[in-house]
Every structure is written in structure tokens, then in C-alpha cells.
Amino acid sequence: MKLFDVYPLFDVNIVQGKGCHVWDDKGQEYLDLYGGHAVISIGHAHPHYVETISKQVAKLGFYSNSVINKLQQEVADRLGAMCGYDDYQLFLINSGAEANENALKLASFYNGRTRVISFAKAFHGRTSLAVEVTNNPKIIAPINDNGHVTYLPLNDTEAMKAELAKGDVCAVIIEGIQGVGGIQLPTSEFMQALRQACDEHNTVLILDEIQSGYGRSGKFFAHQHTGIRPDIITVAKGIGNGFPMGGVLISPKFTPVYGQLGTTFGGNHLACAAAIAVLDVMKEENLVENAALVGTHLIEELKKFPQIKEVRGRGLMIGMEFSEPIKEIRQQLLFEQKVFTGVSGTNVIRLLPPLCLSMAEADEFLSRLHAVLK
Known part of the structure; x- marks a missing residue:
């Protein structure tokens, strides 16, 4: 049987990781400035993480949500x-x-409405409702295109207020920082106006913190830079440091009903052990503070590169926009300088390293980037 060929692949086979470094099957070491789409939060193969999940799987890896799981x-x-x-x-x-599917379902259960506001360049996932609120027609199949969604320009307060004033909007879903969209930041003024408008019209405000949360921005959630509290927050990626897991944080205004939501694998014993280990390490090693400190340093230094058109981001969620396509730059970083980076569109290189990235490792990346750009 062949694999379903939907991923363009680099000719690199990564077999081992440690901290912010990975190795391929030939023994070549790479600096990891991407963390597998922001999934690696506490670093590859952290000893406490390895020990915690090893002990748990040796006792019990899974049982169903029909019994107590402390x-x-x-x-x-x-x-x-x-x-x-x-x-x-x-x-x-x-x-x-x-997580986003369940957030949108909860919103619709709450107010009985079906229309959703999303934003230009938004990405919220590839399943039914999640892909419908994603602003990319190439990945929305006809069966997903159900007319529920109105896309608005990010940070356009007047357009947002006008749509919500119609009184039929179920939910607004917005990323704390747009990731796939090119590291675009909603302003504090916009977020505060959005919170107020949602309150006025009984619309549920959903903050997608799947990529921008879990300490990545230098606060636990990126929206906490803007001084608001949403009704629902969605998380995943960094929550399990590579173990598949997601979560929905739900305000007290929602009352749970038996059978309303459900999952087979969600919250299983092994996943919870992984999540607890992540929180242990984040607290013990001050990784949120480290993301703020090292991220600020990286952003300040990247802004000194004349070849980079614009640097955007917060903490260790950084976008470098160039005037020309970045494919060759990214290839050189990987194959000549041995650095993994990400991409958003054609002109933006995206950095999402593990939150344990040190100042020395950040400076090493800057040196290798300089070698490519000079």
C-alpha cells in the first residue's frame, strides 16, 4: 500500500531529538526553529516528559470516559x-x-444561531466546521461549503461592528496571532471592541490559541496581551509536546449537558500524563518568561537585517516577510545551514521553536541566517 501523497516532503529523515536540536538518520544535527508547527513546547525528549509518560503507559495507557480519570x-x-x-x-x-469543532458546536447550542464571523487569512483546521471558518477555498470541499461563514478584514472595527449589529451571528472565531496567515497580530483596540460587541449582541467569542497559546507569545495566551477574556479558548499543539491532544476552555456561562459533547480518545490517561509533564516543565523552567525574553531578542535582532521587509510576532512566534519568495532562502537554511524553519504563503518565513530556546541558540540561528542572506 502506498501513502496518500498530499505532503511535499524534504528529503530528510529525522530520527532523534533533544531540546532544540534534531538529528537525521545519517547523524546530521539540525537546529530546530520550527518545533513541528509549534507542537514541541518544552523541547524534544525532555527527561521529565519521557519519564512521566513511560511510567504512565507502563501502568495504564487508556480507558474510556465512562469511568473516573483523576x-x-x-x-x-x-x-x-x-x-x-x-x-x-x-x-x-x-x-x-x-477543539474548534466543539467550540463552534457549543456556541450554536448556546444561542441557537448558525452564522459565524471569521477573518481574512484565518486558519482553524481541516475538518467540517473548522475548515469552513478557514479562509482558504483550496481546502474547503463542496460538502464543507455550507454558507455559515462571513470573512472580515482583520482589525477592521467598523466592519466587525456592522456585521454583529445584524443580531444573527452565532460566534466570532479569531486566532490570538494568525499563524498560517503570516504572523498577523490583532490589535488590542480591535480585540477590546470585539469583546464589547459580542457582549452587546449575545455572540460567543472564541479565541483559537492552538498555535499562539501555551506560552508561545510570552504570555500563556496571546490574547492576554490585549486585556480581554473570551467565552471559549481552544488549545492543542504545545499542550502535549508531540502527544496528540487538544482542549476547550469554556466559560461559566455555558452549562454542560450529558451527551452534548463526546470523544473516544480525548483526555486518555497517557495524554493527560503528557500534558501534566508539559505544565511541570513550563513552570519549573520558566518557559513562558523565556519565550518573552528570547523572543524579544530575536525580533530586535531580525529587524536589523536590511534584507527582511518586515518582522512580526510576539515571543517565540515570529514571521519574517521578504519582498521576494523565500523558497530558496528556506532551502539554504535547511540544507546548507542545517536549520529547520516554517513558511506562511510565498514570502514569509515562520519561526516556532521550542520554548526552551536559549539566547545562545537564538544567536546561532541569527549567525546562520546572516550566512544565507549576505
């Missing part, structure tokens, strides 16, 4: 304390797309 409550307690949302409720699932 590890789920431990995740909720730890997460609530670290992120500042201990009064919210937590529903655990398997992925970011699934």
Missing part, C-alpha cells in the same frame, strides 16, 4: 492555575481542529 482533573487544576482561567471548564479532545 488525571483529567489534575490537568484542569494545573492548567487553570497557570493560565489564569481557573473558573473555566475544560473539555479534552485530540487535536486543534476537533
Whole structure:
């Protein structure tokens, strides 16, 4: 059987990782400035992470959500304390797309509406509702194109207010920082106006923090830079440091009903062990603070490169926009300088390294980038 060929692949076979470095099957070491789409939060093969999940799988890897699993409550307690949302409720699932699916379902259960506001260049996942609120017609199949969504320009306050004033909007879904869209930041003024307008019209505000959350921006959630509290927050990627997991943080205004949501694998014992280990390491090693410190340094230094048109981002979620396509630059970084980076569109290189990236490793990346751009 062949693999379904939907991924263009680099000719590199990564077989080992440690911290912010990975190695291929030939023993070549690479500096990892991408973390597998922001998934690697605490670093590859962190000893505490490895020990925690190894001990758990040796005892019990999985049982169903029809029995008590105290590890789920431990995740909720730890997460609530670290992120500042201990009064919210937590529903655990398997992925970011699934988190957004459930968030949108909850919003529609709440107010009975079906229309959703999303934004230009938004990316929220590839499943039914998640892909419909994603602003990329190339990946929206006809069966997903159900007319639920109105896309608005990001940071256009007047357009947003006009749509919400129609009184029929179920939910607004917005990324804390747009990732796939090129590291675009919603302004504090826009987010505060959006929060107020959603309150006025009984519209649910969903913050997609799947890529921008879990400390990446230098605060636990990127929206916390703007001084608002959403009704629902979705998380995934960094929550399990590579173990497939997602979550929905749900405000007290929502009342759970038996059978309303469900999942087979979500919140299983092994996933919870991974999530607890991640929170342990984030707290013990001050990784949110490190992301702010090292990220600020990287952004300041990248702005000194005359070849880069614009640098955008917060913490360790950084976009470098060039005037020309970046394919060759990215290829040189990978194959000549041995650095993994990401991409957004044709002209933006995206950096999403593990949150443990050190100042020395950041400077090493800057040196290797300079070697390519000179």
C-alpha cells in the first residue's frame, strides 16, 4: 500500500531529538526553529516528559470516559492555575481542529444561531466546521461549503461592528496571532471592541490559541496581551509536546449537558500524563518568561537585517516577510545551514521553536541566517 501523497516532503529523515536540536538518520544535527508547527513546547525528549509518560503507559495507557480519570482533573487544576482561567471548564479532545469543532458546536447550542464571523487569512483546521471558518477555498470541499461563514478584514472595527449589529451571528472565531496567515497580530483596540460587541449582541467569542497559546507569545495566551477574556479558548499543539491532544476552555456561562459533547480518545490517561509533564516543565523552567525574553531578542535582532521587509510576532512566534519568495532562502537554511524553519504563503518565513530556546541558540540561528542572506 502506498501513502496518500498530499505532503511535499524534504528529503530528510529525522530520527532523534533533544531540546532544540534534531538529528537525521545519517547523524546530521539540525537546529530546530520550527518545533513541528509549534507542537514541541518544552523541547524534544525532555527527561521529565519521557519519564512521566513511560511510567504512565507502563501502568495504564487508556480507558474510556465512562469511568473516573483523576488525571483529567489534575490537568484542569494545573492548567487553570497557570493560565489564569481557573473558573473555566475544560473539555479534552485530540487535536486543534476537533477543539474548534466543539467550540463552534457549543456556541450554536448556546444561542441557537448558525452564522459565524471569521477573518481574512484565518486558519482553524481541516475538518467540517473548522475548515469552513478557514479562509482558504483550496481546502474547503463542496460538502464543507455550507454558507455559515462571513470573512472580515482583520482589525477592521467598523466592519466587525456592522456585521454583529445584524443580531444573527452565532460566534466570532479569531486566532490570538494568525499563524498560517503570516504572523498577523490583532490589535488590542480591535480585540477590546470585539469583546464589547459580542457582549452587546449575545455572540460567543472564541479565541483559537492552538498555535499562539501555551506560552508561545510570552504570555500563556496571546490574547492576554490585549486585556480581554473570551467565552471559549481552544488549545492543542504545545499542550502535549508531540502527544496528540487538544482542549476547550469554556466559560461559566455555558452549562454542560450529558451527551452534548463526546470523544473516544480525548483526555486518555497517557495524554493527560503528557500534558501534566508539559505544565511541570513550563513552570519549573520558566518557559513562558523565556519565550518573552528570547523572543524579544530575536525580533530586535531580525529587524536589523536590511534584507527582511518586515518582522512580526510576539515571543517565540515570529514571521519574517521578504519582498521576494523565500523558497530558496528556506532551502539554504535547511540544507546548507542545517536549520529547520516554517513558511506562511510565498514570502514569509515562520519561526516556532521550542520554548526552551536559549539566547545562545537564538544567536546561532541569527549567525546562520546572516550566512544565507549576505
